[in-house]
Amino acid sequence: MDCDKCGASAVMHAAYSGLHLCERHFLRSVEKRVKRRIREDALIDNRTTPDDPETWVIGLSGGKDSVVLTDLLYDTFAEDPRIELVALTIHEGIEGYRDASVDACVELTDGMELRHEVVSYASEFDLEMDSVAESDPENMAPCAYCGVFRRDILSRYAEQYGADKLLTGHNLDDEAQTALMNVLEGDVKQIAKHFDASLGPFPDRPSGSNNEPFVPRAKPLRDIPEKEVALYAHLKDLPVHMAECPHASEAYRGEIQELLLGLESKHPGTRHSIMAGYEEIAHVVAEQYDTDEQPDLQDCERCGSPTTGDICRKCQLVESIHTA
Numbered sequence: 169m170d171c172d173k174c175g176a177s178a179v180m181h182a183a184y185s186g187l188h189l190c191e192r193h194f195l196r197s198v199e200k201r202v203k204r205r206i207r208e209d210a211l212i213d214n215r216t217t218p219d220d221p222e223t224w225v226i227g228l229s230g231g232k233d234s235v236v237l238t239d240l241l242y243d244t245f246a247e248d249p250r251i252e253l254v255a256l257t258i259h260e261g262i263e264g265y266r267d268a269s270v271d272a273c274v275e276l277t278d279g280m281e282l283r284h285e286v287v288s289y290a291s292e293f294d295l296e297m298d299s300v301a302e303s304d305p306e307n308m309a310p311c312a313y314c315g316v317f318r319r320d321i322l323s324r325y326a327e328q329y330g331a332d333k334l335l336t337g338h339n340l341d342d343e344a345q346t347a348l349m350n351v352l353e354g355d356v357k358q359i360a361k362h363f364d365a366s367l368g369p370f371p372d373r374p375s376g377s378n379n380e381p382f383v384p385r386a387k388p389l390r391d392i393p394e395k396e397v398a399l400y401a402h403l404k405d406l407p408v409h410m411a412e413c414p415h416a417s418e419a420y421r422g423e424i425q426e427l428l429l430g431l432e433s434k435h436p437g438t439r440h441s442i443m444a445g446y447e448e449i450a451h452v453v454a455e456q457y458d459t460d461e462q463p464d465l466q467d468c469e470r471c472g473s474p475t476t477g478d479i480c481r482k483c484q485l486v487e488s489i490h491t492a
Contacts, residue, residue, distance in 0.1 A: 169181065169188040170188065170190075171188055171189055171190035171193055172187050172188050172189065173189065173190070173193040174190060174192075174193065176190035176191075176192070177190060178190055179191045179194055179399070179403070180194050180396070180399055182396075183432075183436035184393075184432075184436040184437040184439075184440060191403055194396075194399070194400075194403070195400065195403060195404070198240075198392055198396060198397075198400050199240060199243075199244075201391045201392060202240050202244075202388050202389065202391075202392065203244065204391075205388050205389075205390065205391050206244075206388055208369060209368065209369050209370060209386060209388075210369045210370045210371055211224075211333060211370065211386055211388070212250065212251070213332075213370075216250045216251075217250060218249035218250055221249060221250050221251060221252050222250065222251055222252070222332040222333065223252045223254060223329060223330050223331045223332055223333075224241070224245075224251060224252070224253055224254070224331065224332065224333045224334075224335055225254045225255075225256050225322075225325070225326040225329055225331040225333070225334050225335070225383070226238050226241060226253060226254070226255045226256065226335045226336075227256060227258075227322055227334065227335065227336045227337065228255040228256060228257050228273050228276075228277070228284070229257065229258070229269060229273070229337075230257065230268075230269030230270060230271075230272040230273045230276075230407075230408070230409040231269065231337070231408065231409060231410075232397055232398050232401045232406075232408045232410065233337030233338065233339055233342075233389060233394075233397055234336070234337035235272065235273075235276055235337075235401060235406050235407065235408050236337065236389065236397050236400050236401050236406065237335065237336075237337040237388060237389055238253075238255055238276060238277070238280075238282070239276070239404065239406055240388070240389075241253055241335070241388070242280050242282060246280070246282075253282060253283070254282075254283045254284075254285065254329050254331070255273065255277050255282055255283065255284045255285070256284075256285050256286075256287065256321075256322065256325055256326070256329075257269075257270055257273045257284065257285070257286045257287070258286075258287055258288070258289075258318055258321050258322070259286060259287070259288040259289065259290075260288075260289050260296070260297040260314060260317070260318075261288065261289050261290055261295070261296025261297050261298055261299075262296075262297050262298055262413060262414065262415065263298055264414075265411060265413055265414055268409050268411065269409035269411075270286060271407075271409075272407040272408060272409040273286075275407040276406065276407050285325065285329075287321055287325060289317055292317075292321060293317065293482075293486050293489075294486075294490070295486065295489055295490070297310060297313070297314055297415060298415075300313050300314075300489055301313075301415045303489065303492045305488045305489055305491075305492035306485065306488055309417045309418070310415035310416075310417060311415070311416060311417060311418050313485055313489075314415070316481050316482050316485055317482060317485075320473065320480075320482040322334060322336075323382050323383060323473075324473065326383040327382075327383055331383045332383070332384075333383065333384055333385070333386050334383045334384070334385045334386070335385070335386050335387070335388060336366075336385060336386075336387055337387075337389055337397075338366075338387040338389060338390055339389045339390065339392050339393065339394045339397050340389075340390060340391055340392055340393045340394070340439050340440070340443065341393060341394040341425070341428065341439065342390075342394070343367075343387065343390045343443055344428055344438075344439040344442045344443055345421055345424045345425055345428060346362065347359075347362070347442055347443060347446040347450075348424050348427075348428065348442060349420065349421065349424055350362060351446070352424075356453055356457075357457060359446075359449065359450050359453050359454075360450065360453040360454040360456070360457040360458075361454075362450055363447065363450035363451055363453070363454040364454045364458075365384075365385055366384075366385040366386065366387050367387075367390075367447055367450055367451075368447060368450075368451055370384065370386075372451060373454070382474070390443070391440075393439065428442075464476070466478075468480040468483055470483040471483055
């Protein structure tokens with residue numbers, strides 16, 4: 169097929185829009201949608217100036233999503249004196265997997281001359297995910313441990329670097345899966361938390377939320393389907409580590425992923441429709457829970473991180489692992 173824009177040979181067909189696009193117009197389409205999301209989510213505060221710039225920390229794993237996000241943000245803001253970009257990579261200690269992805273991160277950021285920080289579980293918690301997955305003292309999936317540790321490092325280091333925003337590479341498929349999981353589980357509080365943490369324009373997020381002590385998050389790729397992110401990385405020849413984590417075991421999310429892929433194949437646009445409706449519902453729910461009594465946050469007795477109890481979940485897990 170030929171490109172609907174210029175007649176050149178098309179490299180992709182977006183069934184949800186009906187468009188056939190050549191390489192040039194496909195790349196431009198992704199870039200336009202990401203820039204539109206940045207505008208619609210009001211990522212740049214009106215008060216931001218070159219004399220008082222914002223710092224954005226990017227969670228850079230070396231996978232396609234975070235690499236494409238970093239590339240797009242660098243192309244857009246490298247010359248903008250209002251925005252300072254910092255890439256943060258986390259080394260979990262997974263043999264034969266994370267070293268290769270860190271290499272991809274280094275190759276990408278060196279080519280950009282972008283500030284790049286690498287933090288490891290070994291240096292932060294004196295542990296590595298390979299040994300955690302083997303011992304499993306809490307009888308949990310490895311992803312459950314890793315999620316707690318990654319969120320802790322991202323939040324703490326974003327704050328340490330003086331970040332105004334923490335940006336992650338979640339794509340449309342990721343967000344639609346999360347939305348459907350929250351709905352199917354009937355988790356209304358999680359729907360409210362999802363909106364408040366990372367959906368919708370920043371001015372619309374409830375101001376009295378539980379997330380107030382944390383650096384706010386944004387997901388500029390959340391309108392871009394996963395396959396289009398992968399195609400963008402391929403066409404731009406970006407250094408991407410494509411291997412899947414050997415400890416990945418999110419069985420339920422995998423079922424939701426297959427369900428959504430099937431629905432999208434039969435009914436193009438399903439993912440976009442889910443997110444459009446979900447975001448409206450989540451906004452209403454978030455406003456409702458913002459008026460309710462919220463649990464008080466206090467400093468963890470061991471690390472000082474905000475928590476609802478005396479000891480945060482991260483410190484509980486680290487202790488459990490070291491005493492196993």
